[in-house]
Amino acid sequence: MATRRLGIIMHGVTGRMGMNQHLIRSILAIRADGGVPLANGDRVMPDPILVGRNADKMEALARRHKVERWTTDLSAALADPKDExxxxxxxxxxxxxxxRQAIEAGKHVYCEKPIATNLAEAIAIARLAEEKGVRNGVVQDKLFLPGLMKLKMxxxxxxxxxxxxxxxxxxxxVFEGDLQxxxxPSWNYRAEDGGGMILDxxxxxxxxxxxxxxxxxxxxCLGATHIPERRDEAGNAYKATADDAAYATFTLEDDVIANINSSWATRVYRDDLVxxxxxxxxxxxxxxxxxxxIQQRMATPRPVWNPDEKRTDDFHADWQEVPDTETYANGFRHQWEMFIRHVVDDEPWRYTLMEGAKGVQLVELALESWKERRWVDVPPLTASAARVREAANAG
Structure with missing residues (x-):
């Protein structure tokens, strides 16, 4: 059994998501367990280099987690052929x-979502990756949540x-910052900084x-900015310019109706945050x-509507728990391992940048629906890409 090194340039991992889910619980956890196993029994050992603008933060993060390499020079990191x-x-x-910089440097690319703030940029970067022949992917972590995996099963x-x-x-x-x-992060509530529930x-x-x-x-889709003023990390008041809630209804294939409410201004009275x-x-x-x-057809109770009497039914007791039939890994780590095997071992991979562009497409259509107060059809991404190309040529 052989172990192969794989250099990974990790940019933006001083933030909460990048540090916790991608660095600590994914790449460093994989290293601690001896690398990513391949089909032939060999292993791939990720060798991260942390990249960011603040040298003090980068050095402190690297020292805290015993990561040997860090830099503030992204260009130099991209120029190093040892990192793929x-x-x-x-x-x-x-x-x-x-x-774009990474793809032009010949690197395989993997990133958080959304891959861009608008569809034109999303399609352009996805196409560039395809043209350059680099492996590419976007994080779609919620597909690997145990609860959603059970729903798919x-x-x-x-x-x-x-x-x-x-x-x-x-x-x-999400606390406004005055009493609690x-x-x-405060940028989540400023549209000019890329914030917004719909985009997120x-x-x-x-x-x-x-x-x-x-x-x-x-x-x-109907968006809302329920909390118009918040306080930032320093306690300074600022105007919230981004939506902090979105109420959307979708039609799916086979006439399925989906309704999803998303809000940073709601108090939880349910079993989970989602x-x-x-x-x-x-x-x-x-x-x-x-x-x-789950509740099966033959086990569905027959409640009787009577508003004049206090309810005594325990509706929660009428449901049966789906057992854990496997050990569920951290979803971020699981997708990292899949992408690494895709790069090294040519394992099939479907979570490409073009799939990420579909998410940006739906964001734009949701914002259009909110602005125009109407239903919006979702065309095939190829049709949207054609319109983007025509607009670019016309410009």
Missing amino acids: IFFDAATTQMRPTLL LRDSGFFGRMLSVRGEFGYW PIQR MVCHWRYVLDNIFGEVKSLT TFQVDGTHGSAIAGLQGCK
Whole structure:
């Protein structure tokens, strides 16, 4: 058994998501376990180099987690042939520029979503990666949540019969910063800095809906800025210019209706921070991040409507837990391992930048729906790409 080194340039991992999910719980966890196993028994050992603008932060992060290499010189890192993959988890606004630099340098690229703030840039960068022949991918971590994996297993098994509807509830209260300290970065609530619930979460809902419940055909979306003023990390008040909530309804293939509410201005009274309830002719299921419960057709109770009496039914007791039939790895780590095997061992891979562009497409259509207060059809991405190309040529 041989072990091969794989150099990975990790940009933007001083932030919460990049540091916790990608550096610590993915790459460093893989290293601690001896690398990524390949089909032939060999292993791939990731060798990260941390890249960022602030030397003090980079040095402190590297020292804290015993990472040997770090730099503030991105150009030099991209020029080093010993590092084959470029990963970005920094700001969305800079992502297309950074990915382009990495692709032009011949690096395989992997990044957080969204891959751009607009569809034109998203398609351009996805096409560049294809033209240059580099392996490319976008994080679609929610597909690997145990709860959603169980929902997909139920759908694949035919459990639902004819699927009727999907109802998703996501979010929690993000403190304004006056009475309680904020727990999310302030840029999330400034449109000029790439913030906004629709941009942040509709990308997720696109790949979740497409891959688990059915391809998205049309949508209507209403955004809102419920909290107009917040305080930043230094306690200074600022105007919230981005939407902090989105209320969307989607039509999917086979006439399935999906409704997903996303809000940073809601207090949680449900089993998890995100839940999806799926109703079908033969059964229903409700899943959170980890668990999933089902109610079959023959086990569905017959409630009686009587508003004059206090309810005594325990509706939660009528559901059955789906057991854990496998060990579920951290979703971010699992997708990292898949991408590494794709790069090194040519393992099949579907989570490309073009798939990421579909998320950006849905964001733009959701914003259009909100602005024009109407339903919007979702054309094939090829049609949208053609319109983008025509607009670019006309310009």
